[in-house]
Amino acid sequence: MAVEARKIETTAPPPGVSARPHTGLVTTALLAPPLVWLGVFFLVPVVLIFLYSVNVFSFFPGEQAFTLDAWKNFLDGSPFLDLFWKSIRMALIVSVVAVVAAYPIAYFIALIASKRKYVLLLLILAPFLVSYFLRLLAWKVILGDQGVINSFLTWTGIRDEPVSWLLYSQFAVILTLIYVYIPFVALPIFASLESLDRRLLEAASDLGASRWQAFRKVTLPLSMPGVIAAFIFVFIPTIGEYFTPLLVGGVEGTMFGNAIADQFGQSLNWLNGSVLSFFLLVVVAVLMSIFARFLTVRRVATG
Amino acid sequence: MATPAMDIAVSRNGKRVLNVWFAIVVLFLYAPLGLLLMFSFNDNNLPVFPLRGFTTQAYQDFAANPELRASVVTSAKVASIASLGAVLLGLLAAIALVRRRIVGKSAASALLLSPLVVPYIALAIGLLVFFNEVSVPLGIPTLVMGHVVLAIPYTILILVPRLERLDIRLEEAARDLGAGWFQTFRLITLPLLLPALVSAYIVAFVLSFDEIVVANFVNGQTTTFPLYLFSQLRFPTLLPQVIAVACIVMAASVLLLIGAEIGRRVVERRLGTEPTAPPAGSA
Numbered sequence: 001m002a003v004e005a006r007k008i009e010t011t012a013p014p015p016g017v018s019a020r021p022h023t024g025l026v027t028t029a030l031l032a033p034p035l036v037w038l039g040v041f042f043l044v045p046v047v048l049i050f051l052y053s054v055n056v057f058s059f060f061p062g063e064q065a066f067t068l069d070a071w072k073n074f075l076d077g078s079p080f081l082d083l084f085w086k087s088i089r090m091a092l093i094v095s096v097v098a099v100v101a102a103y104p105i106a107y108f109i110a111l112i113a114s115k116r117k118y119v120l121l122l123l124i125l126a127p128f129l130v131s132y133f134l135r136l137l138a139w140k141v142i143l144g145d146q147g148v149i150n151s152f153l154t155w156t157g158i159r160d161e162p163v164s165w166l167l168y169s170q171f172a173v174i175l176t177l178i179y180v181y182i183p184f185v186a187l188p189i190f191a192s193l194e195s196l197d198r199r200l201l202e203a204a205s206d207l208g209a210s211r212w213q214a215f216r217k218v219t220l221p222l223s224m225p226g227v228i229a230a231f232i233f234v235f236i237p238t239i240g241e242y243f244t245p246l247l248v249g250g251v252e253g254t255m256f257g258n259a260i261a262d263q264f265g266q267s268l269n270w271l272n273g274s275v276l277s278f279f280l281l282v283v284v285a286v287l288m289s290i291f292a293r294f295l296t297v298r299r300v301a302t303g
Numbered sequence: 304m305a306t307p308a309m310d311i312a313v314s315r316n317g318k319r320v321l322n323v324w325f326a327i328v329v330l331f332l333y334a335p336l337g338l339l340l341m342f343s344f345n346d347n348n349l350p351v352f353p354l355r356g357f358t359t360q361a362y363q364d365f366a367a368n369p370e371l372r373a374s375v376v377t378s379a380k381v382a383s384i385a386s387l388g389a390v391l392l393g394l395l396a397a398i399a400l401v402r403r404r405i406v407g408k409s410a411a412s413a414l415l416l417s418p419l420v421v422p423y424i425a426l427a428i429g430l431l432v433f434f435n436e437v438s439v440p441l442g443i444p445t446l447v448m449g450h451v452v453l454a455i456p457y458t459i460l461i462l463v464p465r466l467e468r469l470d471i472r473l474e475e476a477a478r479d480l481g482a483g484w485f486q487t488f489r490l491i492t493l494p495l496l497l498p499a500l501v502s503a504y505i506v507a508f509v510l511s512f513d514e515i516v517v518a519n520f521v522n523g524q525t526t527t528f529p530l531y532l533f534s535q536l537r538f539p540t541l542l543p544q545v546i547a548v549a550c551i552v553m554a555a556s557v558l559l560l561i562g563a564e565i566g567r568r569v570v571e572r573r574l575g576t577e578p579t580a581p582p583a584g585s586a
Contacts, residue, residue, distance in 0.1 A: 026403075026484075027399055027403045027405060030395045030396070030398055030399035030403065031395070031396065031399040031405065031411060033391075033392055033395050034392040034393065034395055034396040034415060034455060035396075035411060035414065035415070037392055037451065037452070037455070038414055038415060038417075038418075038452060038455065039414075041430060041433070041448055041449065041451070041452045042414075042417070042418065042421075042426065042429065042452055043414075044433060045426075045428075045429025045430055045432055045433040046429055048429065048432045048433055048436055049425075049428060049429055049432055052432055057432075057436065059435070101328060102328075104321055104324050104325075105324070105325055105328055107312075107321070108321040108322075108324075108325050111308070111309060111312040111313070112309060112312060112313055112318060112321065114309070120325075123329060124328070124329070124332070126557065127332045127333065127336065129509070129556060129557050129560050129561075130336060130553050130556070130557060131513045131529075131549060131552055131553055131556065132513055132515070133513065133515060133529045133532060133533070133549065134336075134339070134549040134550075134552070134553050135335070135336070137339065137532075137536075137545070137546065137549060138335035138336055138338065138339045139335060140536075141338070141339060141342065141542075141546070142335055142338060148338055148342075179331065179332070179335070182328065182331075182332065183332065198308035199308070201308045201311045201312060202308055202311065204311070205311045211311060211312075211313070211314055211317070214311050215312075219312070232420065233419070233420065236420045236421075236422070237420060237421075237422050237423070239422060240421075240422020240423070240424045240425055241422070241424075242422070242423070242424040242516055243515055243516050243519075247533075247536075257422060257424040260424050260425075260428060261424060261519075261520075264428055264431060264520070270432070273428065274428075274432070277424075277425050277428045277429070280422060280424075280425050281421070281425050284420065284421055284422065284425070288420060
């Protein structure tokens with residue numbers, strides 16, 4: 001999917017573009033409704049979040065004056081900042097493990113399983129079609145104190161007491177997110193390995209490269225765009241993950257997204273919440289621009 | 304038959320290792336869902352070992368639960384309208400991106416696809432703040448507006464590759480034969496694109512039906528199906544019912560998506576525009 005996303009941007013003269021002259025009016029009429037929709041329901045809200053974060057707008061009527069106090073409080077070593085770094089760490093673990101686990105799968109399907117290729121791919125992708133909520137629920141049921149694993153352990157007498165850190169922990173959040181994302185990660189890696197020119201491998205072999213050398217010098221570099229795309233599409237949304245920690249994280253597994261939700265919910269502190277939200281949006285934008293450039297450089301470097 | 308490239312890709316032992324790893328990952332992906340299904344038929348209010356016996360009680364209980372049925376209807380309403388909106392807007396965007404030369408194309412597509420990467424919590428908060436500021440009461444309409452935003456990138460990603468594969472000469476021939484642009488669109492482009500439009504609609508529908516983060520913030524007093532399930536998790540004795548209904552939805556959505564994918568392939572094969580890309584439902 002990520003691969004297709006890049007394709008839209010890069011097919012400068014697409015093969016299907018009409019030779020007919022284009023009136024700007026028609027293009028505008030086509031592009032305006034979707035762009036306006038995202039402008040109104042995405043960009044305007046982002047601007048509003050910023051205005052709330054500097055107290056130009058406020059949830060409470062009355063006292064509205066520009067101030068950076070909330071930003072200062074946040075950036076000056078607040079616990080929310082610690083929570084942010086914790087979320088970055090967790091997102092990094094999730095995305096790296098998911099990519100490392102999925103790469104051999106994608107490699108196997110793309111380069112080795114010749115005939116049953118698409119059946120195997122569907123087998124890996126199918127869980128992604130299953131409700132997100134249901135997949136979280138499954139792990140809640142499996143990991144709980146009275147869950148599948150613990151009831152099995154006590155029933156068989158392997159342990160007398162349930163293992164308590166399985167659920168409502170960082171471990172539970174990370175495990176569940178890896179579970180959720182493996183199919184998602186496998187797809188772009190598969191796509192990049194699938195488009196790999198097999199003759200390059202034969203050439204490497206003819207020139208005396210060992211299997212490992214051929215992998216390290218040819219296959220791996222050429223599949224990097226897929227790996228990076230997969231990494232981005234897991235890492236960035238996971239920084240702001242909210243529902244998974246809510247369901248299986250408990251206190252220990254709380255993430256930045258939960259802090260945001262709490263500021264807009266129970267704490268009713270829209271000022272603080274807007275600071276956290278806008279900060280998250282800035283981080284996402286910065287990461288996207290960094291990775292986008294890296295992807296472009298890669299594409300140029302690898303032809 | 305082993306190709307030389309394949310021999311270079313992996314040694315015999317390496318292939319064995321990859322086979323085992325593949326099996327482990329497949330087990331990891333399916334075992335939780337299988338366990339869930341198993342416990343939905345277990346004669347016990349708690350999903351614990353040992354298994355006590357087979358029952359369909361949980362399935363019967365949920366069928367008799369009016370709140371739950373109401374939440375399913377609400378979600379179906381939201382999803383059917385939101386996915387219609389997302390497909391229409393996605394279609395316009397896809398045509399513009401594929402068929403037209405646009406100034407600032409990368410900026411436009413970056414904006415259109417951005418809901419894919421932006422954490423849903425940020426989108427949800429933005430919508431909450433926005434609806435509060437313009438004093439729109441939260442409910443089904445606000446849920447629809449939010450879900451259209453989330454679904455647009457998916458519809459675009461499904462429609463763009465199909466549109467790229469669609470032979471432009473068919474449209475040009477129609478225009479040369481005197482058809483207006485709308486006639487061309489209605490008689491040529493739309494029918495050829497129909498299978499992809501159906502795919503996009505179903506993917507958007509499933510996305511909206513299942514969505515819980517944005518729904519959690521802009522629902523007002525409305526309870527969607529995932530929100531209802533979530534609220535019921537507080538009562539442990541209701542867990543089997545929740546599992547049962549979740550299993551039914553799982554089965555339905557998988558069947559729907561796979562059915563649509565097969566249908567689309569059959570139709571496109573007949574039309575001679577067979578796709579070579581991975582299935583659309585995977586997006």
